[in-house]
Amino acid sequence: MLYPIIFGNVMKLMNINESKKYIFRIVLIALLLKIGYIFLFCIPFWLGKGELYERKARYFEKKENLYTISHLFHRNDSGFYQDIAENQYTPISLDKWAYPNLKLYYQQGKYAFFPFMPFLISVGMKLPGVDFISSANIFSFIISILGFLLFFFLAQNYFKNNNIAYVSTLALMLFPFHFYFSMIYTEGIFLALLLMCFICINKKLWYWLALFSSCLVLTRANGIIMGLPFLIYFLEQYIDYKNIKIKNLLPVLSFALPMFLTFIIYAFFQYEQTGTYLAFSKVQELWSREFTFPLTSLFDTGDWRNQIRSFYVVFFMLFAIVSYKKIPLSFQVLIWINLLLPLAAGSNMSMPRFISVLFPFSLIIGWHFSKLKLKYIILTGLTILHFWSFYYWIISDPFSY
Numbered sequence: 001m002l003y004p005i006i007f008g009n010v011m012k013l014m015n016i017n018e019s020k021k022y023i024f025r026i027v028l029i030a031l032l033l034k035i036g037y038i039f040l041f042c043i044p045f046w047l048g049k050g051e052l053y054e055r056k057a058r059y060f061e062k063k064e065n066l067y068t069i070s071h072l073f074h075r076n077d078s079g080f081y082q083d084i085a086e087n088q089y090t091p092i093s094l095d096k097w098a099y100p101n102l103k104l105y106y107q108q109g110k111y112a113f114f115p116f117m118p119f120l121i122s123v124g125m126k127l128p129g130v131d132f133i134s135s136a137n138i139f140s141f142i143i144s145i146l147g148f149l150l151f152f153f154l155a156q157n158y159f160k161n162n163n164i165a166y167v168s169t170l171a172l173m174l175f176p177f178h179f180y181f182s183m184i185y186t187e188g189i190f191l192a193l194l195l196m197c198f199i200c201i202n203k204k205l206w207y208w209l210a211l212f213s214s215c216l217v218l219t220r221a222n223g224i225i226m227g228l229p230f231l232i233y234f235l236e237q238y239i240d241y242k243n244i245k246i247k248n249l250l251p252v253l254s255f256a257l258p259m260f261l262t263f264i265i266y267a268f269f270q271y272e273q274t275g276t277y278l279a280f281s282k283v284q285e286l287w288s289r290e291f292t293f294p295l296t297s298l299f300d301t302g303d304w305r306n307q308i309r310s311f312y313v314v315f316f317m318l319f320a321i322v323s324y325k326k327i328p329l330s331f332q333v334l335i336w337i338n339l340l341l342p343l344a345a346g347s348n349m350s351m352p353r354f355i356s357v358l359f360p361f362s363l364i365i366g367w368h369f370s371k372l373k374l375k376y377i378i379l380t381g382l383t384i385l386h387f388w389s390f391y392y393w394i395i396s397d398p399f400s401y
Contacts, residue, residue, distance in 0.1 A: 019156065022166045026152055029173060030145045033386075034182055040387055041072050041394050070133050073140055075396050077113065078184040082132045084110050084118035085125065094274045097286045108286065111270065111279040116218035117189050136184045143188040144181040148173055150195040151359055157202060158363060167375060168366020172359060176385040177312075177352035179393065190219050191357045194226065197255065201234050206254035213255040214262040221280050224263045225337055230255050233330035284345060294343035305399045309348045313339065316355055323364050331360035349401050352389070 074082070083106060090107045097108070117139075124135030151172050155165035172178065180187040193216040200209035213230065216223040234252060270279035298310040320327070320335050327335070335358050342354050355361070369375040393400040 085122040112283040147192040167370040172362035229334040297343040
């Protein structure tokens with residue numbers, strides 16, 4: 001019931017008469033992307049050779065189903081979300097690392113992952129005959145399309161031009177590593193909630209903002225920090241600095257207070273379960289993540305994966321710097337918080353994934369592409385790189401973490 005309600009409100013916000021042809025194209029391309037993921041997955045089995053085919057054979061012998069189409073979108077950290085959805089969180093001490101006891105290790109590790117997405121998936125699991133994989137695949141399918149449509153709507157308001165908004169949405173969908181929106185990961189739901197919050201501020205939908213911002217806090221660890229770009233965006237939209245009145249600032253409470261209270265309640269829950277208020281942070285410490293100067297996490301090993309991820313991060317850092325005049329302060333803060341904080345944890349492991357939700361990049365890239373005659377050739381090239389990056393997800397290579 002939740003998904004139709006969300007889609008219904010999105011459709012009310014959008015000008016369907018002017019946008020329906022673009023909406024149709026976006027949904028169609030989203031479907032083609034998902035068909036493309038399945039097609040790429042199946043090629044080695046049709047050929048009967050290759051690393052993926054050999055891996056499939058080994059897993060088939062062990063009666064494991066990782067390399068089946070139904071599990072295509074289930075890799076890496078998805079297992080933690082499955083455990084949370086099926087078994088919830090288990091009370092456990094975080095005083096020391098449980099590894100190599102894998103059972104206790106996974107019980108500890110679950111606290112690094114937030115509960116909102118597993119909760120939504122578990123709702124679908126209550127239907128007869130629906131297991132985690134079925135519910136999660138349906139959820140990721142719907143939420144990815146929802147995120148693309150929300151981005152298109154935000155871009156419409158930002159540019160006041162449907163064509164630029166459409167090209168920007170294509171950039172968001174087709175950029176390398178942006179396949180995560182369709183996986184059983186939090187990128188899709190985090191992007192959708194993030195966009196909904198900005199749209200609610202823009203449209204003065206304060207009650208909806210309270211709901212979506214609270215859900216954002218329960219989606220990922222950096223959700224609570226998104227209150228800062230929300231605040232700056234609100235000030236950019238509504239405050240006249242020459243004539244500031246307290247009553248004009250009251251809508252800030254519609255997201256600041258719910259976000260703060262939600263985080264406090266979740267912190268107490270973690271304390272009851274683990275004896276630690278910030279269990280999600282404590283688990284990172286157990287995984288040998290420690291605070292460091294962000295730039296030292298780049299090019300810190302000679303591994304090709306590390307090198308590519310580092311170049312990728314540097315590219316977007318430089319792009320943010322040279323484009324600062326085109327990016328509002330609120331979006332700049334959003335970008336730099338989400339670039340620097342993960343790097344400050346001492347690793348660039350998942351940086352392409354974290355960058356995928358930084359939608360201001362797609363706005364500016366789309367604006368530049370829209371002025372080019374060869375924009376669709378460039379987007380085709382990006383699509384090829386998109387599927388190249390997805391291959392490493394298929395084979396569960398660390399490059400896809």
